[in-house]
Amino acid sequence: MKIFECGNCAHPLYFENASCEKCGHLAGFSITDLDIRTFQSANYPLSSDIGNQQFKYCKNHQYEVCNWLIPFENPDEFCLACSLNRMIPDLSDYENFEKWKKLESAKHRLVYQLLRLRLFIPTEGESGSLKFDFISKQGNDQIMTGHKNGLITILLSEADSVHREYMRKQMSEQYRTLIGHFRHEVGHFFWDQLIAPYENKLADYRKIFGDERADYGAALKNHYQNGPSPNWQQNYISSYAGSHPWEDWAETWAHYLHIMDMAETAFYFGMSVSPKLKDKSLQGSMPFDPYGKNEFQEIIEAWTPVSFAINSLNRSMGLPDVYPFVLSPNVVNKIKFIHQLVVSATTS
Template identity: 40%
Template sequence: MKYFECTSCHHQIYFMDYQCDHCHSHIGYVASEKYMGTFKIESDATWVAQNTSFKSTLFKPCRNYSLYQNCNWLIPADDDNVYCESCQLTHTILDLSQAENITYWSRLEMAKRRFLYLTQRLHIMPRPKKSDTDPYGLRFDFLMPNDDQPVLTGHANGIITLNASEADVVYREKTRENMGENYRTLLGHFRHESGHFYFNVMQYLHPELIEEFRLYFGDERLDYSEALQRHYNEGPPLNWQESYISTYATAHPWEDWAETWAHYLHMMETLETAYYAGISIQGNGTTLNQLNFEECPIGAKDFEATLQNWVTLTFNLNALNRSMGLADAYPFKLTDTVKDKLRFIHRHLLTFVFENNHPS
């Protein structure tokens, strides 16, 4: 993620913040400008941008900020929409008469906004789903399960459903332990499930890539239900680490794609943050390579250098975490086979570009 600064005091501001910690100016993200702004509030519906580089001057807060203080994105004051580009994608939310649901909904939306930031940087930000048959739109349903209605997190036909219990840290950690996973986050859910959506987009826009996809991920025509049942009954195959990023990736080519897609997004945002922070690592000259950015990793021409930087960065992130007595920040291993899958994604990422390629 880029580093942003407050226009008023020039201190660093963070993507999820509503106010500058230093001067207390009001701040927010303007998707149309692809940047964080500093604002002077003239009225509830009129915020004046202090960023002189912005094309517009007058903005309004998203309705979910006005009603719930649950969104820090703004839209131009003359926009007909009352919801921002992120909140327009949310179709179903929780029962907000229950106080804890407001907290869970807030956490879900924060993770979604961070996910969408990266899709915008990659030029693949989805638009709201217009109809059940719309193959290019996306919507999110946040649902809380009960005794009569369980909720499974998943994707189907451009609709991503998230079990809102995942926003409960204790629930999520217990689920991670029960599933034998070494990583489980809200952001990871958004990135994984979006992989299924973007696979569908690839099929619609460029079906000629499917044969190449099968070389790396396998034949997606394999019966999904049977494959998933076999995975839960038998577990991953022996030596799965040689070819897959996670045990769940072994279940079916669709899941292998979604898991690898999520890791590509993890890689891009984390490396972009390191790039804008100016982080470099000397390396030891033998087994650990240096980290040196010749270009921003987003859209990098030299993906081999990006992969090398990722291995070096995550090794050191894990070492720093262990120094604090924490679990590894990135508890995964990239084998040559997994790297080939990541290369496929990077090579064909422009296939998914939405700003110019997909129907409105």
């Protein structure tokens, strides 16, 4: 994610900041220019320090879970990200409320990234709209995190770090985070948007990922009963990706978003690495905004040395790697396919 700053005093701001910690100006995120706007007072309408535009906060600002802005003349109460909610938990329950805050933070970051990719996000009333349910099992084991016809369900328990770590070990996963869930499940949604309606894209997809018409239930049952195929690392980003072509797509899509977000962050921080090694292969920098690149090869070559350095810093603190994955040539080709698909969909 890019770095934001206060429009009044230029103090650095996080994406979630609703005020500047240095000068006290109010702050809010505007989807018009994908940037933070600042305001001197809380009087409505909010008058931006830059330009003559006037705004109001999303209704969820009252819960301190959203700092997104809406043009004052717009009758909508909720911002784009919050308007995607179909169901949220009972907020009178403190534990539910705290988990919902974490879910909203991850979802807002997801929506920001989709906007940066210039992907169309159909909302309620539009064909193939995207919606979210944030719920608990409530004794019903049939309720699971997943996607169906544009509805993404995220279990509240995934916002519990202890439970999430337990599930990560139970499922033998290298990585399990809230943003990871969001990116994976929205991958299923965009398969429906970018692949399914187009015969030519379906044909290309099947050459790379396999035939999604294979029995999904049987494929998952085989995966959980017999484990991944031998040498799965050569063809898949995770063992779960090898269970079925749909899951391969969603897992690869999630990693595409992981890499793009990390690369954008590295670019805005001006990150470069020059290791004290005779081998110069780990020297590199992120000198460009990845969202402006048409060729993914340039992105992966610039990002790889930076990601290695970040993993090494984490190991210095006894923490797991930030990106604990090895990208085989076959996986890189899959990510390239996704990148070209996104680029063509947003430039045509």
